[in-house]
Amino acid sequence: MKDTRHKALLIIDDVLNKGAFLNEQLAIAKRDMSSSDYHLTVAIATGVVQNKLLLTNVIRKHSSLRLKKIHPMILNILMLSVYQLFFLDGVPDHAVVDEGVKLAKRYGNKGSVGFTNAVLRAIVRDKDAIVASEFYTDDLSLVDRLSIQTSHPVTWVEYFLNDHDVEFVEALLRANNQKPEVCIRVNTNKISREALAKLLATSGFKTEPTQRSAFGLRVPEAAGLFETDLFNKGYFYVQDEASMLVAEKADPPKKVLDMCAAPGGKTIATQLCYPDAQIYSGDVSKNKVERLKSNLKRMGLNSDRVFLGNGEIYNEHFKNRFDLVLLDAPCSGLGLIRRKPEIKFNRTPEDIKGLSKIQSRLLSNAAKYVRINGEILYTTCTMTTEENEAVVEAFLNDNPQFVVMPIEGAMTYKLYPHRDGTDGFSMTKLVRVR
Known part of the structure; x- marks a missing residue:
């Protein structure tokens, strides 16, 4: 868990502060990680990037410093910890705080460590109130509320609202934060869609036929799909x-x-x-x-x-x-x-x-x-x-x-x-x- 959090932290920093691409960084990390650690790293790193504005809004409410005054790596540690507090199960709150403080010791000075500890403990105390206030968005304007809740910059919220009504835009922004299913295009030179679906089922992969295309399959749970012989032998190509x-x-x-x-x-x-x-x-x-x-x-x-x-x-x-x-x-x-x-x-x-x-x-x-x-x-x-x-x-x-x-x-x-x-x-x- 500790190494996983640290790996996720480095990926978050590369993506949010150094212009790296999330999928490329995750692919690099996968080379030397177990399957379970990798999937947890994906969940944390992706979740923090997806929810950046929501997480920083919570941090802002409990910080004695303006966000711009917080060292970037300490802010990353806070976001990672707050994401785990609210969106991941299985680790007690006190353990999340403890691991956050340990990471702060690794990347900050004594003041940063105390600051990290104070902010996270304050957020833990206010967890119920934070959820009840919809992450401190209940009294905001429409645009600001959508921006924070869906973690899209205000400029993009306003942009989409210029072309669509509120209901459409909110649904679109929320969908942008949902995990997409893997979709594959069947190599019909080698196999039919129905036959491939049966072969995938025998390997433990449930599939659903695409509705618009006659040649596609959706794979809701695709972990390990690209290590199969069916992939290596070219029976399908990943394509939305x-x-x-x-x-x-x-x-x-x-x-x-x-x-x-x-x-x-x-x-x-x-x-x-x-x-x-x-x-x-x-x-x-x-x-x-x-x-x-x-x-x-x-x-x-x-x-x-x-x-x-x-x-x-x-x-x-x-x-x-x-x-x-x-x-x-x-x-x-x-x-x-x-x-x-x-x-x-x-x-x-x-x-x-x-x-x-x-x-x-x-x-x-x-x-x-x-x-x-x-x-x-x-x-x-x-x-x-x-x-x-x-x-x-x-x-x-x-x-x-x-x-x-x-x-x-x-x-x-x-x-x-x-x-x-x-x-x-x-x-x-x-x-x-x-």
Whole structure:
């Protein structure tokens, strides 16, 4: 337990104070930890990052110092301890306080140790009152209450409230803090969805078929799934249901370009849906290209047309060559907060302006690669208007030879975690008519 708390503390510090990515830090930690210690580390580190604003609000009420005056590592220790006090069972309150104080001794001076002890003991005394006051949010404004309770910065709360009603936004923000299920795309070249579900069941994995995609399975408890022979032999690829749908919404193509292809989910799904199509898949870095090739190889799929290329740079060789261009554009990633909670804190609405310029440049190049009657499927793992509808509108103004083809009646097809049980996702189909 002690080593687990310390490992979680270091990960929290790397993510919140040094710009590291949570999933990458957890993957590194997994290499030298037992399964039980690793899962506890995941729970603590993820829980603290997800609930940062809620935890610091409680600390603020019991601290003699302003949060900015508290040493970052001591604040991390307090957040870790407060998270365990309120959200994890199995360890008595006094033990949580004791371990917090020991960590403070490791990273602070005598004053820091006394401060940590005093704050945690005061919070333990007030536990019932804290819960009764909804973590000191009962007398706040709507925006501040949602910000603290769901631990989203005020700027994002206000941002979503500009486009949606309160009930929708609150449900979305709360869903962002829930653990997402693992979703897999079945390799139908090797096995049917039903047969794979049976094989997984014999290995102890319960599954549920995805509702929108005919090729997916949800795995509610996936611990150990990626150590199975079924994974190593390429019987499935991890992919959210929203992303699976891209290939399924395309008209059957003969020649395809996947512009921002790594790590490979859309290329894989497209090869499986349209085995006779020639699919060219590129990305901007050698590491991404190697990862793409590795995933295709594991799935037993063609990697001969994988290439290194920057989608923002026009490629004359691709002019008018493709029936289908897949453009999964770099974006704010707000639809992935369930999986990457640090996005709430390392992205701002201001960042979207720069991203929309990149998206527009990519889309402008994609337009030059499509044949007449061909289509672009423009997708993002976010739900913002600026990165989707606004980018498409500007594109149509500059490219009157394209029209939007509705998907299930929507000009921009959107999925949301709280409503659809998927990652947040947007997709627009653009058809070249002349």
